[in-house]
Amino acid sequence: MLDVQEVTFAYQHKNTLKNISFSVNRGAHTCIIGESGCGKSTLLKAIYGLLDLDEGKVFWNGEQVLGPAFNLVPGHDKMKYLAQEDHLMPYTTVSENIKKFLSRQEAQWSQQRTEELLEVIDMTSFADTKVKNLSGGQKQRVALAQVLAKEPELLLLDEPFNFIDNFRKNKLRRNLFNYLKKQQITCIFATHDSTDMLGFADQALVMKEGKILANASPEQLFNEPKSFYIASLFQEVNQISAKYFEGFSSTGYFLIYPSEIKIDEKGQLSATVIQSYFNGTNHFIKAQLKQGESIFFLESHAIKEKEKVQLCLPKELLKKRLVE
Numbered sequence: 315m316l317d318v319q320e321v322t323f324a325y326q327h328k329n330t331l332k333n334i335s336f337s338v339n340r341g342a343h344t345c346i347i348g349e350s351g352c353g354k355s356t357l358l359k360a361i362y363g364l365l366d367l368d369e370g371k372v373f374w375n376g377e378q379v380l381g382p383a384f385n386l387v388p389g390h391d392k393m394k395y396l397a398q399e400d401h402l403m404p405y406t407t408v409s410e411n412i413k414k415f416l417s418r419q420e421a422q423w424s425q426q427r428t429e430e431l432l433e434v435i436d437m438t439s440f441a442d443t444k445v446k447n448l449s450g451g452q453k454q455r456v457a458l459a460q461v462l463a464k465e466p467e468l469l470l471l472d473e474p475f476n477f478i479d480n481f482r483k484n485k486l487r488r489n490l491f492n493y494l495k496k497q498q499i500t501c502i503f504a505t506h507d508s509t510d511m512l513g514f515a516d517q518a519l520v521m522k523e524g525k526i527l528a529n530a531s532p533e534q535l536f537n538e539p540k541s542f543y544i545a546s547l548f549q550e551v552n553q554i555s556a557k558y559f560e561g562f563s564s565t566g567y568f569l570i571y572p573s574e575i576k577i578d579e580k581g582q583l584s585a586t587v588i589q590s591y592f593n594g595t596n597h598f599i600k601a602q603l604k605q606g607e608s609i610f611f612l613e614s615h616a617i618k619e620k621e622k623v624q625l626c627l628p629k630e631l632l633k634k635r636l637v638e
């Protein structure tokens with residue numbers, strides 16, 4: 315189990331991590347999500363022991379993880395950390411790059427493990443290709459296989475899919491997280507992408523300006539976001555004043571996703587359509603409420619500019635999406 319206790323850290327004088335505490339159970343997958351610069355990479359480095367903390371402690375299975383001031387070789391030996399930049403050997407093949415990191419060297423075992431990891435990263439056909447001839451996304455996948463090769467107990471991944479195209483990303487995410495669950499490897503990964511979080515994390519930590527704003531399951535964060543910042547991690551969200559609805563306070567607002575709003579002649583809100591954007595499955599419609607604010611919703615067909623619509627927000631959602 316990982317136990318992070320009241321960790322505070324500053325690069326110069328500005329605190330980058332502020333009083334961070336959380337724990338992760340063995341085999342669980344935890345995602346750290348938040349806007350650029352909020353401290354995700356710094357938190358991963360703190361967990362791995364690459365930083366000397368100003369305050370607080372990190373424990374892995376009861377043993378304290380110490381920073382570089384106490385460790386000749388920074389980084390905990392039961393963990394592996396994959397940074398955003400890779401350290402591959404460009405003039406050797408993909409297979410050799412993976413083999414070099416295997417914990418044992420017997421030929422047959424080593425060959426089997428390499429083949430297994432090539433499958434996880436979906437690069438079996440590139441086994442004999444030199445790394446210098448790979449694309450950025452392919453290199454990122456080889457770097458991923460290298461950290462898996464060491465059979466870590468805890469895997470720390472910093473934006474592991476950011477150079478990988480959408481087509482490959484889905485398969486890679488499924489392969490990787492299934493492999494980690496099978497091997498009972500605990501994983502903490504930083505991401506900007508809510509799809510990484512929704513489908514593959516058991517627990518999500520939302521960070522903003524060096525603090526943890528929320529620690530919950532991805533479903534809970536999606537269904538009951540406590541702030542506009544949290545809801546916006548998932549998709550463009552509507553922030554609609556509560557004063558337009560009978561029985562609610564005049565200061566609060568509702569957070570409603572575009573897909574949850576329906577056109578209905580008995581709907582509570584009157585709006586005028588401004589523009590329709592085709593997104594492949596639906597049309598994303600921007601409209602203006604009669605009170606002046608913008609509102610976004612989804613429809614199966616495009617709607618002409620200036621057309622008047624009545625919009626309905628499901629009553630059952632209003633209570634749990636009210637932010638005071």
Ligand SMILES: Nc1ncnc2c1ncn2[C@@H]1O[C@H](COP(=O)(O)OP(=O)(O)OP(=O)(O)O)[C@@H](O)[C@H]1O
Pocket residue numbers: 325326330348349350351352353354355356357504
């Ligand atoms: N080596 C460093 N020296 C000084 N400041 C740093 C250093 N590394 C990061 N920072 C600053 O610390 C803050 C947090 O950076 P960090 O890289 O942890 O954010 P992040 O959430 O991982 O961002 P991104 O999503 O863009 O990778 C930023 O303001 C950044 O400029």
